Amino acid sequence: xxxxxLVAGESSGxxxxxxxxxxxxxxxSDLTFIGVAGPRMAKEGASSYFPMEELSVRGYFEAxxxxxxxxxxxxxxxxxxxxxxxxxxxxIDAPDFNFWIERQLKKKGIPVIHYVSPSxxxxxxxxxxxxxxxxxxxxxxxxxxxxxxxxxxxxATFVGHPLADMIPLLPNKKKAQAKLKIIKATKxxxxxxxxxxxxxxxxxxxxxxxxxxxxxxxxxxxFLVPLPTRETHMIFSKALFKNTYAELDIQLLIGHxxxxxxxxDLVIVASGTATLETALYKKPMIVIYKMSSMSWExxxxxxxxxxxxxxxxxxxxxxxxxxxxxDATPENITNKALDILKxxxxxxxxxxxxxxxxxxxKQNTSYRLNKIILKFIK
Numbered sequence: 001x002x003x004x005x006l007v008a009g010e011s012s013g014x015x016x017x018x019x020x021x022x023x024x025x026x027x028x029s030d031l032t033f034i035g036v037a038g039p040r041m042a043k044e045g046a047s048s049y050f051p052m053e054e055l056s057v058r059g060y061f062e063a064x065x066x067x068x069x070x071x072x073x074x075x076x077x078x079x080x081x082x083x084x085x086x087x088x089x090x091x092i093d094a095p096d097f098n099f100w101i102e103r104q105l106k107k108k109g110i111p112v113i114h115y116v117s118p119s120x121x122x123x124x125x126x127x128x129x130x131x132x133x134x135x136x137x138x139x140x141x142x143x144x145x146x147x148x149x150x151x152x153x154x155x156a157t158f159v160g161h162p163l164a165d166m167i168p169l170l171p172n173k174k175k176a177q178a179k180l181k182i183i184k185a186t187k188x189x190x191x192x193x194x195x196x197x198x199x200x201x202x203x204x205x206x207x208x209x210x211x212x213x214x215x216x217x218x219x220x221x222x223f224l225v226p227l228p229t230r231e232t233h234m235i236f237s238k239a240l241f242k243n244t245y246a247e248l249d250i251q252l253l254i255g256h257x258x259x260x261x262x263x264x265d266l267v268i269v270a271s272g273t274a275t276l277e278t279a280l281y282k283k284p285m286i287v288i289y290k291m292s293s294m295s296w297e298x299x300x301x302x303x304x305x306x307x308x309x310x311x312x313x314x315x316x317x318x319x320x321x322x323x324x325x326x327d328a329t330p331e332n333i334t335n336k337a338l339d340i341l342k343x344x345x346x347x348x349x350x351x352x353x354x355x356x357x358x359x360x361x362k363q364n365t366s367y368r369l370n371k372i373i374l375k376f377i378k
Contacts, residue, residue: 189222225250
């Protein structure tokens, strides 16, 4: 048997990790997976030393408050991985947590791959020297990232994104609406507050207030709110319980984010991987994000790019509206949503641009992952 240790830090990493495990198992039956795994990875057979949610920290100020806990967790995890003597370590995103572990393992002679480049092209470009000391190979999900690593003499491979392989180029909206039993609605709007509990706490009230404003202006509008866990569902439910607007047609779901996005005419989404999924489903969107004022000030100082959402970064232009921090208000969201729903020309252009992104990222990721990773565990 060969042992692969993996560490994923949040929902998007869990998705990538589960796909990676499934791809490797299709080629090799002698692999064991250990480390830190989310529910999707666990379903594929990975055993986790502790729940993945322990690593899900939102914002710089919030991370600072949990610093001692995270340092202790990381040191204990390193010791457990060293005892297991894996044949390979793969850090999935979570760069601040994973790079330290990867550096220690590399010193011990354990091969190290990092899956998903940190956003060095957007902020903290000086990290390349540390990355070079920490890993043997970088797997990038965006095409322009490989050249950055090649210039820094770091082995890197562009593997694309598994979502681009999984989502059809022409998604079936009616099928998704039928699956969610949507019968009568002039418009369907999906509200995605984020995958972490902290994100849902910040965004729930904002999205509910925006939904109330939109329901006053759009007859028979229906809102879908997919939430990744029972905990996040409870947080949003409590926020919803506080509002007394009876005309709001809003459906909360546990899971089913893909169905909710596919069934919608517009998506209001917290910045993150969900914006990429929304683009792959060719849906118009409004990107929002709120955090503590201290974390926001730190983030502003570190940014090199004028935008934060993945579709805008990939297209290198402001195509998708971003309403961040103080600009994220129910009034701004409502006005922007109404503009998008009225502008057929804008939506047609979005379809063209998002189709380009889809073709760019559709790279048969399973094949590319297997080709690189299996070389390390021959």
